[in-house]
Amino acid sequence: MSRKEFMEKLEQLLMDIPPEERQEALTYYNGYFEDAGEENEESIIQELESPEKVARIIKADMGMDAEKEYTEAGFEDTRFRQHREVGGQENREFTFQEKSEAGQTTDKTAKTVLLVLLAVVTSPLWLGILGAAAGLILGAVGTLLGLLFAAAMIVLSFYIAAFVLGGVGISMFVGGGIAAGTGLCGIGLLLLAVAVLGTVCCVWLFGRFLPWLVRKFIELCGRLFYRKGRAA
Amino acid sequence: MVFNTGAALLDAIVLAVVSKEEDGTYGYKITQDVRKAIEVSESTLYPVLRRLQKDDCLEVYDVEYGGRNRRYYRITEQGGIQLNLYKTEWENYSSKISLLFSGEEIV
Numbered sequence: 001m002s003r004k005e006f007m008e009k010l011e012q013l014l015m016d017i018p019p020e021e022r023q024e025a026l027t028y029y030n031g032y033f034e035d036a037g038e039e040n041e042e043s044i045i046q047e048l049e050s051p052e053k054v055a056r057i058i059k060a061d062m063g064m065d066a067e068k069e070y071t072e073a074g075f076e077d078t079r080f081r082q083h084r085e086v087g088g089q090e091n092r093e094f095t096f097q098e099k100s101e102a103g104q105t106t107d108k109t110a111k112t113v114l115l116v117l118l119a120v121v122t123s124p125l126w127l128g129i130l131g132a133a134a135g136l137i138l139g140a141v142g143t144l145l146g147l148l149f150a151a152a153m154i155v156l157s158f159y160i161a162a163f164v165l166g167g168v169g170i171s172m173f174v175g176g177g178i179a180a181g182t183g184l185c186g187i188g189l190l191l192l193a194v195a196v197l198g199t200v201c202c203v204w205l206f207g208r209f210l211p212w213l214v215r216k217f218i219e220l221c222g223r224l225f226y227r228k229g230r231a232a
Numbered sequence: 233m234v235f236n237t238g239a240a241l242l243d244a245i246v247l248a249v250v251s252k253e254e255d256g257t258y259g260y261k262i263t264q265d266v267r268k269a270i271e272v273s274e275s276t277l278y279p280v281l282r283r284l285q286k287d288d289c290l291e292v293y294d295v296e297y298g299g300r301n302r303r304y305y306r307i308t309e310q311g312g313i314q315l316n317l318y319k320t321e322w323e324n325y326s327s328k329i330s331l332l333f334s335g336e337e338i339v
Contacts, residue, residue: 028259028278031303035260047274054275061279 003033003041006051013055017062025058144213148205155198162191237270239280244318245269246280247289247311256293256306281305289314 001009007030014022036044048054119126169184237245249265250257257265263277284290289311294301307315331337 024282025278027303028281031258031300032260032263032274034298034300035258035302044274049273049275054278057275057279061283 001045003045006045006048007033009051010054013051014058017059021058021062029054148202148210151198151205152202155195155202158191158195158198162188162195164188165191237272240318241322242272242276242280243284243289244315244322246277246284247307247315247318250290250305251307251312251315253306256291256304258302258304262305284311 007026010029011022011026014025033041033044165184166188169181169186169188172178172181172184175181245266246262249262249269252265259278259281262281263272263274266272266277267274281290285292285305287310288308290305291308293304293306295304296302
């Protein structure tokens, strides 16, 4: 790698720090190369090892700007720091790696926490939507069942009416009102016919239509979840 | 390198090196002088210089040299005070260890 390539790569790697800092660092190292002289260029690049390492060291130290105690009061702190940091340079680079690794796991936890929080905060919204959907479904089901029940009841009522009229008609025969009696019987028989037809319809509704409907519904649900499973 | 140099000691060394020149010196020379005393990577010193500058222990000025600007670092008054603190602390620290190594009792 040449000096030019080294510095270009370094500039790239420093793109995520403030421009002022970046410029300072680049100026320093350019000056460094200049002062060292061309004959030392290669050995310096070797010593610096890589633009990545240089960038990392620059960024690592920027993160540490917060802990400052260069005052007389900080005298004790410096001593404490000195003892703690027997690791020195290696300690710094090590901590940087730890920080980035810890950073990644914290990122995942943070994301999960954020998602949970989001779910809780928007819960009125999606709970409401779910509730409405459930309500709609239940309503539809209820209506359907109600209609079917009504149909059955209508058929039943036709039977009742048929027999009642038939009964009254026959009783009229006994009473002597042949015309009226015949008429009522006739109507009764008609009603009976309708009732029987209705029964057939009901049987079909309950025996065929309803099960078919239930099956179709289950199929639909299955397809929805199956598709979800495949997509995931 | 047997003993690693902590950040504070590194600051002290850099301040000492810079303070030797009344008018200050520049990055490459500072690095060479520091490396006479301890083994450090050439990439180690830039953050140290930057930090000392931000803490007002060093000040910078540019001098034109061979058609470009060469940045000089000079120790400030605060930097001098800090260096003295470091020197005292070092005397304390290193003498105790020396005593320990020589087998004498540390008073």
